[in-house]
Amino acid sequence: MIVLVTGSGGFIGKNLCQNLKEKSDIEIITFDREDDFSVIEKNIESIDFIYHLAGVNRPKDSNDFYKGNSDLTKSIINLINNKNLNIPILFTSSIQATRDNDYGKSKKIAEDALIEYGKNSRVFIYRLHNVFGKWCKPNYNSVTATFCHNVVNDIKLTINEPATELELIYIDDIVTEFSNLLDGIVPTKMEDKYCYINPTYKITLGKLAELIKSFKESMNSIQVPETGNEFIKKMFSTYLSYVPLDELVFIPKMNIDERGSFTELIRTESAGQMSVSVSKPGIVRGNHYHHTKMEKFIVVKGNARIKFRHVITGEEKEYFVADTQLKIVNIPVGYTHIIENISEDEMILLIWCNELFDKNTPDTYFMEVENEENKSNGHSRN
Numbered sequence: 001m002i003v004l005v006t007g008s009g010g011f012i013g014k015n016l017c018q019n020l021k022e023k024s025d026i027e028i029i030t031f032d033r034e035d036d037f038s039v040i041e042k043n044i045e046s047i048d049f050i051y052h053l054a055g056v057n058r059p060k061d062s063n064d065f066y067k068g069n070s071d072l073t074k075s076i077i078n079l080i081n082n083k084n085l086n087i088p089i090l091f092t093s094s095i096q097a098t099r100d101n102d103y104g105k106s107k108k109i110a111e112d113a114l115i116e117y118g119k120n121s122r123v124f125i126y127r128l129h130n131v132f133g134k135w136c137k138p139n140y141n142s143v144t145a146t147f148c149h150n151v152v153n154d155i156k157l158t159i160n161e162p163a164t165e166l167e168l169i170y171i172d173d174i175v176t177e178f179s180n181l182l183d184g185i186v187p188t189k190m191e192d193k194y195c196y197i198n199p200t201y202k203i204t205l206g207k208l209a210e211l212i213k214s215f216k217e218s219m220n221s222i223q224v225p226e227t228g229n230e231f232i233k234k235m236f237s238t239y240l241s242y243v244p245l246d247e248l249v250f251i252p253k254m255n256i257d258e259r260g261s262f263t264e265l266i267r268t269e270s271a272g273q274m275s276v277s278v279s280k281p282g283i284v285r286g287n288h289y290h291h292t293k294m295e296k297f298i299v300v301k302g303n304a305r306i307k308f309r310h311v312i313t314g315e316e317k318e319y320f321v322a323d324t325q326l327k328i329v330n331i332p333v334g335y336t337h338i339i340e341n342i343s344e345d346e347m348i349l350l351i352w353c354n355e356l357f358d359k360n361t362p363d364t365y366f367m368e369v370e371n372e373e374n375k376s377n378g379h380s381r382n
Contacts, residue, residue, distance in 0.1 A: 001182060004040065004047045006031040006072070007054030011136045012092060012174060016051060019175045026182070033068070037075060044079055049182060050089045052076065057103055057141050065102040070109035077117045088122035089114060090178060093194075095127050115193055124187060126174075126195045133171025133234070134241035143205065144168065144235070147212045148242040162206025169197045170234045201231045215239040222252050224268045259283045260346065264357070273356050277349040279341040286338035286369070293363045295331040295353045297339060299323060302347030308335040309369045336367040 003020065007013045008030035020026045029043050031054065056068030073091065080087055091114050097107040114123045136142045138149030143166065150157055174197050177188060187195040203211075215236055218225055227233040254263045259279060266274040279285060289311050297306060303322040306329055309315070320342075321327045331337055341347035355363075 001025060001048045002027045002029065002043075002046050003049045003051060003182070004029045004031065004043065005051045005053060006040075006076075007052075007092075008032055010053060011133075011142070012131065012171065013051075013053045014135050015133065015171050015175050016053070016178055019179050023179075040076065041079060044083060044087075045085065047087055050076065050087055051178065052089055052091045055092065055107075062102040065106040066109070069103075069106035070113065073110035074113050077113055080121075081117075086121050088124070088181075089117070090124040090126065090181060093125055093127050095129055097127060111194075118193075124181060124195050125193060126187075126197065128174070128197065129167045129169045129200055131171055131174065132168050133238050136171070136238075138242075144208065144212075144238060145242075147209055148239045151212050151216050152239075152242045152244070152247075157209050159205050159209055162204060162209070164205045165202055166205065166208065168201045168203065169199075170201075172234070173197055173199065199230070203231075211235060212239055219243065219247070220250055222250075222264055222267050222273075224266055226269055228270050259285065267356055269356075272352060272354040275351045275353070277351060279339075279347045279349065281341055281344055281346070283347075284338050284340045287336065288364050288366050289336040290331075290333050290363045290365070292333060293353060293355055294333055295351055297321075297329045297331060298326060298350040298352075300326065300348050300350055302341060302343035302345060304347055304349070305340045305342050306337065307340075307369050308332065308337045310335055311367060336369050338369045 003026060005013055005017055005020075005028055008017050008028075009032045013030075013032075017028055017030065020028055029039070029047065031039050033054070052073065054068065054072060056064050059065060059068070076089070091110065093107045093111050094104070096104040097111055098104065111125050114125055117123060130142070130144070132142060132144035136145040138145040140146075147157060149155070177197060181187070188198045189196040211232070212235070215225060216239075217223075225232050225236045227236060252263050252265060254261050260283060261278045262275065263277075264273060264275045277285065299321045301323050303320070305318065305320055307316065307318045308331070311334055319327075319329055321329060339349060
């Protein structure tokens with residue numbers, strides 16, 4: 001399939017073209033503001049689908065709104081009609097198409113021309129909300145891109161009306177829907193003659209600024225944002241795309257003693273934390289139990305013996321694990337447990353815990369696994 005993408009060098013165009021390049025059966029013809037219309041004219045008869053993303057939104061002369069939005073759209077339609085072709089067109093309009101300004105008017109004229117063309121061909125007119133995501137130009141027409149850029153570069157944010165509510169859509173949701181149209185998948189949301197992207201996310205300018213500032217703080221700690229929340233996940237990915245490559249590394253605190261080392265790697269508010277333990281040969285760690293805290297052990301280097309004993313019944317279980325076959329061992333509550341390095345070299349253990357460590361309430365009680373005298377009356381140990 002051969003597709004034409006106008007505005008391929010823009011924010012949405014870059015992301016869409018990259019997505020289409022990942023498909024083996026798509027050939028892309030691009031058209032941008034520096035290209036002559038002859039690029040479209042000489043290829044039009046071979047084109048199977050048009051993504052008409054080109055547009056003007058911040059010109060010096062208001063007449064350029066009409067040249068770049070409605071006039072270009074009409075020229076494409078006239079070319080197709082004069083050749084007696086039938087090519088599906090997707091057009092990126094805006095929710096501002098209903099407003100009484102030159103940008104909105106120019107988009108509405110383009111919409112109306114496409115609606116007329118659509119009487120005999122497939123047309124998808126997408127009225128887009130505020131878009132955010134990677135590769136968006138800051139200080140242009142995206143508040144999210146500007147906030148991310150400014151926060152990364154320690155530039156003060158200027159917010160006159162923090163209570164103003166935005167309705168945002170994510171670039172990958174747009175690209176996925178646009179790409180799916182080539183496979184015959186219908187738009188996810190249509191009202192009257194217009195298509196809309198789902199989902200949308202509503203947030204005030206003030207809250208958006210606070211969220212993006214929190215991302216900068218998290219970059220210098222092991223704390224991870226709440227990426228289980230779809231909006232926060234997408235916004236954090238967006239923020240990360242603006243961070244300079246030489247600022248992507250953070251060194252966590254490593255606690256070293258005669259046994260080896262222990263390092264907390266990742267802390268989350270909703271999904272616990274991840275740590276790594278390095279033990280020298282013969283070292284036994286543990287000899288404690290938990291009431292609510294549960295862990296998962298994964299030995300990624302070396303050989304280990306893991307043993308549990310029920311703190312009341314004395315029921316026991318022993319596992320031998322090695323890096324030759326990675327195994328995830330769940331550590332149940334109410335069982336005192338140990339892990340022993342039985343390798344001739346160091347053992348590296350990854351530990352996931354369902355809650356964040358709190359030294360004031362550690363939920364960790366000392367009880368030896370292999371000494372019968374310590375089967376009961378455990379006492380707290382940090």
